[in-house]
Amino acid sequence: MILYGNEHKDxxxxxxxxxxxxxxxVASLARSSDGIVPVESADAILTVWGHSGDATKFSEMLDVEFGVLIQAWKKKNPSLKSVELITCDAQHNTVPLAGYAKRVAKFVEEKYKDITIKALPVGQNPDDRSILWANAGTRTFCYITSPSQETFNHANQRLQALGPTYHNDLSEVGNAMAKERELSTPNNFTVNFGGFNNLRASLNVIKS
Structure with a gap:
């Protein structure tokens, strides 16, 4: 089952x-006094794709709200083994337990220790900036992390400039950007890229 927040339908x-x-x-799910109501699903994986509004919100859900939903989902669907957060900056933060994904993992673990929480990887530093680009038409993605605003701006500009050259195939764009990568500003970014069929392979397990 794949849930999505605002603006991610396509x-x-x-x-x-x-x-x-x-x-x-996510907005289509019923609400009760106990929170968001889960639906029946035989899938072992629950994937949620949406925006990280800040350190406390993802797909319009507060961290505790999402944690409660995962616990309720597991109760209704015992086959659930893994929860995936498809978004940027779910982990980036220098304060212990301040990253959204880590807090959710910690909350869920209090009740269920057999659920694995995954998210896109941290960059070269705990407080890096990151962005996930995805194209529904070509079914490709490119995830960029950068240690500075200058690098972040440059990497985004390069991606947008290369897009038309590769017909918005972000896998090809990412490959081209990887060849431009250097150890110094403004090319000291990282890129993960591929087809949507490879997106899950780019996720890292969150250790609570």
Whole structure:
């Protein structure tokens, strides 16, 4: 099952087609006094794609709200083994337990120790900037991290400049950017890229 936050419908529907899974909007789920109500799903993986608004929100859900949903999802669907956060900056933070993904993992572990939480990787530093670009038409993605605003701006400009050259195939764009990468500013960014079928392979396990 793949859930999505605001503005991610097209990307998630493309991902769902590639992975042969069902997709639903987080906003379409019922609410009760106990929080967001889970739906039945036989999938061992729950994927959620959305914005990280700040250190406390993801896909319009506060960290505790998302943690409660995962626990409720597991209770209703015992086959659940893994939860994936598809977003940028779910981990970046220098303060212990301040990263959204880590806090959610810690919360869920209090009740279920057999659920693995995953998110896109941290860059070269705990407080790096990151952005996830994804194109529903080509079903490709490119995830960029950078240690400074200057590098971040440059990497984003390069991605947008290269896009038309490669017909918005972000896998090809990412490959081209990887060849430009250097150890000094403004090319000291990192890139992860590929087709939507490879997106899950780019995720890292979050250790609470």
């Amino acid at each position: 990307r998630v529907e493309a991902l769902a087609t590639v992975l042969h899974e069902e997709s639903r909007a």
